Amino acid sequence: MQTATATPWADAGSVDVLLFDVFGTVVDWHGSIVREMAHAHPQVDGAAFARAWRAGYQPAMARVRSGELGWTLIDDLHRIILDTILPQFGLAHLEDAARAQLNRVWHRLDAWPDSVEGVRRLKAKYICCTLSNGNLGLLTRMAKRAGLPWDCVLSAEVFRAYKPDPATYLGAAKVFDVPPHRVMLVAAHHDDLAAARACGLRTAYVERPFEFGRDQPKDVAARAENDLHSADLLDLADRLGCPAAV
Amino acid sequence: MQTATATPWADAGSVDVLLFDVFGTVVDWHGSIVREMAHAHPQVDGAAFARAWRAGYQPAMARVRSGELGWTLIDDLHRIILDTILPQFGLAHLEDAARAQLNRVWHRLDAWPDSVEGVRRLKAKYICCTLSNGNLGLLTRMAKRAGLPWDCVLSAEVFRAYKPDPATYLGAAKVFDVPPHRVMLVAAHHDDLAAARACGLRTAYVERPFEFGRDQPKDVAARAENDLHSADLLDLADRLGCPAAV
Missing domain, CATH: 1.10.150.240 (Putative phosphatase; domain 2)
Structure with missing residues (x-):
């Protein structure tokens, strides 16, 4: 996707777990x-x-x-x-x-073109786990069909609470037995990221300008409150120091 | 592992989900x-x-x-x-x-030598998911280290009940929205399999004669009450019609 390789983030080593929003962030619900x-x-x-x-x-x-x-x-x-x-x-x-x-x-939603390779690269360094409001069966069948290689599938279903309830973000940190600041939410939605940040998580925004279709482009301008801003998951992998295999 | 290829089970197509016991069945806790x-x-x-x-x-x-x-x-x-x-x-x-x-x-438990390839083959046809009393964080880190390619990680933690509580077997079937008879538990322990069978699940026994060490071999004789008896997960893949890549 991107042409230049981003400079890795200085704090990339202070995160253990990446939680991924799924609908719109990892998969293209509209196009599918x-x-x-x-x-x-x-x-x-x-x-x-x-x-x-x-x-x-x-x-x-x-x-x-x-x-x-x-x-x-x-x-x-x-x-x-x-x-x-x-x-x-x-x-x-x-x-x-x-x-x-x-x-x-x-x-049966299709992954964005960068998602499978992006998660594969990020997995080399981080626990990569869904944190979606989608249920476990849905997320599992979607991942299997799309080839998304999650380390673990977490859902609102596990916490019986929907994002942006703090029980979801904090519950996921507890599952992996790490403090919230060692967890980063990856999402294409600022409200999701803001709720995670309020719980102490790190945040990475992903541009998905055509989440609602090519005829309704979304504002994907960077916002200073996020730790990272990335064009897609390959760009995020660059920023988190997870290079493509050489 | 095994030399001859087993004849596939006639009912292999009537199962959608394989649930795996983990400690002893997929990984070698004693040796590790x-x-x-x-x-x-x-x-x-x-x-x-x-x-x-x-x-x-x-x-x-x-x-x-x-x-x-x-x-x-x-x-x-x-x-x-x-x-x-x-x-x-x-x-x-x-x-x-x-x-x-x-x-x-x-x-950090090591997988038995056949486990990674066995799950990889079984995944081609079935949803392959843990159903372990181990917690989610433990199972996720174990899988990541050992290279176990689960489609989903389920645990007693999700159901807040330990096997052999029926809430675990039936809860897993519900997660995947299938009736219990379309789910098979894969385990090296007859008590686990018996509890699953009482909930209507299919059962596959896996021989792990040295679960407790080479000096304390376990009786791994076949029991008629299980749907399948397998020497290891490669043998199970043969019996479930999941051949090695050619």
Whole structure:
């Protein structure tokens, strides 16, 4: 991806564990859903459909956080949102099996082109672990299909709390028996990074300008509050002193 | 390891997930502790020390199961047992840092010679996941050091219950959203397999005759109640129709 190699960060040795946000940071949910919709339901505007589905995500988790819904896995929240939006896209007729099949698209998201090699390089030096609101089964099947070589798969499911609840960031640090400042969250979302920072974690922002599609580029300007700003996971590997094999 | 290739099991296609017991089944705790003790404390009988440490394992978990101890990770149970046995081996003088370093030997256990390649082959067809009483941090560091390519790391820690509690076997099936009969436990211990079978899981026994050392061979005779009996994980891969790359 990048052409020049970044200078390694001076504090790269003070971190043991990298936690990765997944949806949008490691995998391209928008492009993957557009791809599947183009195949399964070509009459639907796949880009709008993907954004509508994703737009229901934070409100659905908020219902769990508020206690309106009991603990509910993302697979089930995705299905609730899907059932809500299908009529808006002329797909109210889809039967249960077709809905279940479509809902599992979140298990089949494609990695961004740099992700597999980026994690592979970062693993040479750091414990590389997911910290996603996606459930364990979803994350495992996604990783297996995409070839993402995680050292461990952690999820909100383990802590029964959704990010940005501190129980997730601090729970992950506790799993690896290290203080929060030896853990770094890697994410393409400043709110996730801010919540991790408030718990004492280090933070690395990853630019994913086309998370919402090429027609809706995201502001990916650097913010001073993050320890690192990286163009992608290969650039992050450079900055964390994990060179490509020579 | 084995010379002839086993005939694949007729029901190999009816299983989606392989859960692996780890201590003794995938890694050689006895040999690894003997190795470390020979280096760190050569005056101690390492084989007896390893067996004494491991002998405290089931009683320690029983204290958690009975409620005498609150939920306690294996790292902490290992340390409680270690503190108990050190005086018996003339090591009462070890200070805290040395005890902590020794306790982490459980993170540094060596895989049996067939394990990495066996899991690699089985992964081509099945979700391969740990189901160990070891905690997540321990299992992750062990896998990273030994090169064990798990798809997911599950532990009693996730379910806050120790095997043979049904919550562990059924909890793992639920994580992957499959019925128990599509999950197979792989273990070198008949009691673990029996508990899994009682929950409806399939079972595969793995011979590890020298789990307790070459001088204390274990009875590894086949028992009819298991779906499969395998000499090692390469043999299991043959029986489950996961051939070596050609």
